[in-house]
Amino acid sequence: MVTFPRSRRASRGDPGFTLIEVLIALAVLAIALGAVLRAVGQAVNMAVALKERTVALWVAEDRLAIHEIRGDWIPVSVRDGTGQGRWTSVALD
Numbered sequence: 001m002v003t004f005p006r007s008r009r010a011s012r013g014d015p016g017f018t019l020i021e022v023l024i025a026l027a028v029l030a031i032a033l034g035a036v037l038r039a040v041g042q043a044v045n046m047a048v049a050l051k052e053r054t055v056a057l058w059v060a061e062d063r064l065a066i067h068e069i070r071g072d073w074i075p076v077s078v079r080d081g082t083g084q085g086r087w088t089s090v091a092l093d
Contacts, residue, residue: 067073
């Protein structure tokens with residue numbers, strides 16, 4: 001049976017990590033943090049897009065409610081306005 005000499009660290013009984021172990025751990029952490037930051041960035045972009053779509057839906061529903069209450073449906077055409085932001089209403093036949 002072949003026996004290998006013990007490393008100096010093992011023979012001294014020093015607890016701790018070697019430089020290569022620390023560097024590998026830091027590389028793994030850097031890769032993981034990069035993935036987390038990318039996911040957070042995508043979540044923020046999706047939240048902004050969802051907010052814009054929600055506001056657009058509210059404006060559209062408000063405009064429809066106004067027309068329904070007044071009973072003055074817009075003619076078949078396109079109109080622009082700036083009530084709660086920029087909007088365009090399209091009435092189709």
